[in-house]
Amino acid sequence: MSFQIILAKPRVNGSKIYLTSRKERSGREIRRKALEISETSLWRLSLRAPFTLWAVGMTHSTFAILLGGNLTVTDRLKKALADSRFIAADSGMRHAAILGVEPELWVGDFDSTDAELARQWPGIKQKTYPPEKNETDGEIATAEAVDRGATRLVFVGALGGERSDHALQHLLHAMSLAERGVDIVLTSGEEEAVPLLPGRISLDLPKGSLFSVIGFSALEGLDIIGARYPLVNFSLPFGSSRTVSNVAEGRVEFHLRSGKGMILARPYDMTGA
Secondary structure, eight states: EEEEEEEEEEEEEETTTEOOOOOOSSSSSOOOOEEEESSSSEEEEETTTTEEEEEEOOOOOOOEEOOSSSSOOOOHHHHHHHHOOOEGGGGGGGHHHHHHOSSSSEEETTTTTOOOHHHHTTSSEEOOOSSSOOSHHHHHHHHHHHHTTEEEEETTTTTSSOOOHHHHHHHHHHHHHHTTEEEEEEEEESEEEEEEOOOEHHHHHHOOOOEEEESSSEEEEEEEEEEEEEEEEEOOTTTTOOTTSEEEEEEEEEEBBOOOOOEEEEETTOOOO
């Protein structure tokens, strides 16, 4: 939980709260700013007329979605899941035991959950859906997390596995969520994926580990800094393999002017060292 301290006089309009600055003693009006508080909470800390001191609590809630792909428990995975809440999608529940966690919800049509797995978790709240549904179990689990206030998502077991169609869909779903402002990472423990959109992003990768950038469109203005094969203001045509199999020199920074892609990192793969 982080806090922003605001010195202001609150003004309420219906269900919305606005914070507006007042005039200085000299009568010169300083910047008047209205801040609409929607999905944050206000804690009143103290009162000093004519100001009220408020703290705006900006909650950052991480949800891990347990999916049916491969999973290897690593130190990086444990760090990524610290302080997370968990929701399992169908057979993704099998990862709960090796992670030592108990999800708050288990969703899906349960067509890939065998009787033994169901017996292991009799007390978990379930939401069952018919097989003839319009979304995957993973998408349903993600929607449940967002409804519960998720601001960061970790797709656990999203990469690899028997179903390439599901793995590809997880990547596309993650991209659509990132475009809506959700902080998201996909992981198998041994491999990680992070959406790359216009702006900048940096990844803390071990020196000598492999990573690639896969364009989901043509990429313009791509910079890769902190890699064995750096790029500056590069134009990557759609479908090009130019940015496959690079090597991190430590923290790697990416800048992008336009387009969208996916960074795929293998932090334990030192074959390029």
